[in-house]
Amino acid sequence: MIKELENFKGFSAKKLPLADPLASGHRACQGCGEVLALKLAMKAIGMNSIVVSATGCMEIITSTFPQTAWNVPWLHVAFENAAAVASGTEAALKVLMRKGKIPQKHIDIVAIGGDGATADIGLQSLSGAMERGHDFVYICLDNEAYMNTGVQRSSSTPYGAMTTTSPPGKKSFGQATKKKNVPAIAVAHNIPYVATASPAYFLDLMNKAKKAALVKGPAYLHIYSSCPTGWRHGGDLAIEISKLAVETNVFPLYEVIEGKYIINRKITKPKPVAEYLKKQGRFRHLTDDLIAQIQRQVDEEYDKLLKLAGETA
Amino acid sequence: MAKRIGMEVSIAASEAVKLADVDLIAAYPITPQTHIVEHLSEVVADGELDAAFVPVESEHSAMSCCIGSSAAGARTFTATSSQGLALMHEILFIAPAMRLPIVMVVANRALSGPISIWNDHSDIMAEQDIAWIQTFAENGQEVFDLVLHAFRVAEDSKVLLPVIVNLDGFTLSHVIEPIEILDKAEVDKYLPPYKPKVRLDPRKPVSMGLVGIPEIYTEAKKATNEALINSKRVVLKAWKEFGDLFGRYYNPVESYKTEGAEVILITMGSISETAMTAIDKMREKGMQVGLVRFRLWKPFPAPEFKKAIAGAQTLAVVDRALSPGGACGPVAEEIKAALYAERGRPKVYNFIAGLGGRDVTVENFEEIVSKAFTYAKKRPKQLYEMIGVREI
Ligand SMILES: Cc1ncc(C[n+]2csc(CCOP(=O)(O)OP(=O)(O)O)c2C)c(N)n1
Ligand code: SF4
Numbered sequence: 044m045i046k047e048l049e050n051f052k053g054f055s056a057k058k059l060p061l062a063d064p065l066a067s068g069h070r071a072c073q074g075c076g077e078v079l080a081l082k083l084a085m086k087a088i089g090m091n092s093i094v095v096s097a098t099g100c101m102e103i104i105t106s107t108f109p110q111t112a113w114n115v116p117w118l119h120v121a122f123e124n125a126a127a128v129a130s131g132t133e134a135a136l137k138v139l140m141r142k143g144k145i146p147q148k149h150i151d152i153v154a155i156g157g158d159g160a161t162a163d164i165g166l167q168s169l170s171g172a173m174e175r176g177h178d179f180v181y182i183c184l185d186n187e188a189y190m191n192t193g194v195q196r197s198s199s200t201p202y203g204a205m206t207t208t209s210p211p212g213k214k215s216f217g218q219a220t221k222k223k224n225v226p227a228i229a230v231a232h233n234i235p236y237v238a239t240a241s242p243a244y245f246l247d248l249m250n251k252a253k254k255a256a257l258v259k260g261p262a263y264l265h266i267y268s269s270c271p272t273g274w275r276h277g278g279d280l281a282i283e284i285s286k287l288a289v290e291t292n293v294f295p296l297y298e299v300i301e302g303k304y305i306i307n308r309k310i311t312k313p314k315p316v317a318e319y320l321k322k323q324g325r326f327r328h329l330t331d332d333l334i335a336q337i338q339r340q341v342d343e344e345y346d347k348l349l350k351l352a353g354e355t356a
Numbered sequence: 357m358a359k360r361i362g363m364e365v366s367i368a369a370s371e372a373v374k375l376a377d378v379d380l381i382a383a384y385p386i387t388p389q390t391h392i393v394e395h396l397s398e399v400v401a402d403g404e405l406d407a408a409f410v411p412v413e414s415e416h417s418a419m420s421c422c423i424g425s426s427a428a429g430a431r432t433f434t435a436t437s438s439q440g441l442a443l444m445h446e447i448l449f450i451a452p453a454m455r456l457p458i459v460m461v462v463a464n465r466a467l468s469g470p471i472s473i474w475n476d477h478s479d480i481m482a483e484q485d486i487a488w489i490q491t492f493a494e495n496g497q498e499v500f501d502l503v504l505h506a507f508r509v510a511e512d513s514k515v516l517l518p519v520i521v522n523l524d525g526f527t528l529s530h531v532i533e534p535i536e537i538l539d540k541a542e543v544d545k546y547l548p549p550y551k552p553k554v555r556l557d558p559r560k561p562v563s564m565g566l567v568g569i570p571e572i573y574t575e576a577k578k579a580t581n582e583a584l585i586n587s588k589r590v591v592l593k594a595w596k597e598f599g600d601l602f603g604r605y606y607n608p609v610e611s612y613k614t615e616g617a618e619v620i621l622i623t624m625g626s627i628s629e630t631a632m633t634a635i636d637k638m639r640e641k642g643m644q645v646g647l648v649r650f651r652l653w654k655p656f657p658a659p660e661f662k663k664a665i666a667g668a669q670t671l672a673v674v675d676r677a678l679s680p681g682g683a684c685g686p687v688a689e690e691i692k693a694a695l696y697a698e699r700g701r702p703k704v705y706n707f708i709a710g711l712g713g714r715d716v717t718v719e720n721f722e723e724i725v726s727k728a729f730t731y732a733k734k735r736p737k738q739l740y741e742m743i744g745v746r747e748i
Contacts, residue, residue, distance in 0.1 A: 093556045108572050111563035116556040119565035120423050120450055127417035131424025134408035138379045171413030
């Protein structure tokens with residue numbers, strides 16, 4: 044157990060922080076699961092924080108001049124460099140405090156990026172920042188495509204999904220590659236805390252965001268973030284689909300604390316993946332064969348996770 | 357008290373950064389800039405300087421890290437060259453737009469391809485439109501002085517813009533010169549501590565780097581441009597005060613033997629010293645030639661430049677970078693544009709020299725001047741000319 048986490052009791056539904064670093068009045072699409080996830084994570088981390096945002100949906104919808112939805116200091120520089128910018132901010136605050144130029148007080152540095160900003164173009168800067176050991180939280184809001192530019196595939200887009208650059212056609216069934224496992228990449232950097240979370244399990248998500256902020260050194264949080272616009276599902280379904288993703292083992296919830304895997308919600312009787320896929324327009328073209336193939340992939344990945352956690356099905 | 361000591365110019369640059377008591381240095385190695393960050397890493401490791409030394413994984417991240425640091429209110433420095441500067445390109449525009457007073461030393465080097473580690477100005481001339489204040493040093497003393505000047509100007513509340521100090525790679529960066537190094541008390545008299553007006557602080561939240569909708573983008577660009585143009589007043593004032601304190605006075609452009617000159621050579625950076633030798637030689641032969649060199653490159657010091665060349669009939673502009681497919685090199689282009697509306701403007705001939713580390717010799721300058729005299733009588737056939745090309 045990490046020392047900083049020993050006294051953390053966890054949030055309860057009755058006693059949630061009142062203040063919201065990310066205010067309402069932002070411009071996200073109706074029913075956006077990503078902004079909900081971000082809002083919950085920031086509520087947990089709290090007002091004593093500085094947020095660095097990569098270019099993407101969450102940046103655009105919260106910062107259209109002359110308005111801002113941010114109640115905490117917020118900085119956006121570019122698409123691929125949130126982790127590098129956060130490195131600078133974190134290192135600068137530390138030295139300014141050491142030199143007595145600003146008051147000595149812990150401030151949480153939070154870098155946020157979409158799956159494109161994290162798994163693709165920003166992977167280098169994320170890797171560099173984790174390797175250097177900056178004390179910051181990196182949150183990947185994974186909506187499984189480049190949504191801000193109009194639903195193009197990323198390396199986090201799941202196998203078979205339709206996007207505007209992985210369209211199904213006579214010779215294609217949609218995304219032909221498997222989703223990149225960024226949490227595993229983060230784990231490989233030997234950082235103290237890595238976790239996955241989902242807005243459908245909001246207390247779990249908030250607890251993980253807070254833990255990520257509490258630990259010293261880099262922490263990586265990978266949050267499932269449904270996107271009704273890109274996934275082609277109803278604006279009222281974000282939570283239902285997020286829940287199904289966990290219940291089908293498509294998106295398992297786990298933590299990796301100092302390298303040790305812990306499955307937080309072990310699904311003993313998973314629902315068929317088809318139940319999850321059928322609710323979303325992006326999988327509408329899939330044949331039964333492909334669905335069976337995806338089921339096999341999900342089972343295999345979950346088995347691997349069980350092994351890592353030292354558990355059996 | 358200031359001490360005059362023999363020192364490698366790169367080390368002098370980092371000594372100035374040390375004396376400026378920077379808070380954060382983002383570092384990524386590239387020849388010929390490397391000695392600067394290496395020396396800084398040593399002074400931090402030895403506790404001579406209390407600063408965060410962030411050994412980032414690329415120059416793109418170096419500039420990103422600098423922006424995060426400067427936004428947090430820290431005095432921030434980095435240095436690079438060539439491919440590294442090119443890799444920063446995207447992020448370079450964002451620092452002035454956010455009004456962040458980052459200081460960067462660029463040890464100028466040719467850009468690939470072919471890959472070349474040697475000096476010319478093609479790296480920095482590809483970064484013309486980034487709204488950073490830019491100066492060019494001629495010798496080691498200037499490098500040291502211009503770095504201190506850079507912090508002083510950048511952080512002035514009337515400026516708040518990033519500054520690049522350019523120095524020629526190898527031909528200046530790796531040379532050992534006698535340099536007068538100011539002491540800490542002297543530097544403190546010149547450079548007050550940086551007190552940012554706005555910074556990332558949870559007690560007073562601000563949002564930085566917001567979306568610029570079409571209704572405000574033009575206005576935002578205009579504001580940054582005006583800040584850059586207006587920075588010249590502070591640039592000049594800070595040089596005047598430097599001179600008053602330490603006896604070395606600097607100007608945006610420097611003239612050498614321009615009285616009565618028919619042809620004026622225009623240069624930047626360390627080749628100016630060779631050019632001066634060439635001027636001396638030609639003057640001895642009775643030729644009416646002089647030299648004007650830029651120390652301040654951006655904002656372009658138009659009035660000072662026009663004054664410096666007044667009376668000359670012909671300018672021979674030496675560019676250290678090629679603008680492929682263009683009408684002339686980048687320096688000549690700027691000069692031609694600045695003079696176009698002038699009555700009785702001089703003729704401007706452009707010579708591209710010293711690419712990728714090719715020596716620019718006294719003989720080259722003599723050739724350039726002699727060509728300029730000829731062209732003044734008989735128009736050249738080409739828009740510009742490359743000097744010292746070996747025909748195989
Ligand atoms: C260097 C660069 N390339 C491309 C873009 C265009 N761009 C902006 S946001 C974006 C996609 C963002 O996707 P993601 O990170 O997944 O976040 P989302 O919008 O889905 O939340 C792209 C491609 C850019 N801003 N910068
Ligand atoms: S496109 Fe998707 S992720 Fe972006 S704001 Fe809309 S619903 Fe949210």
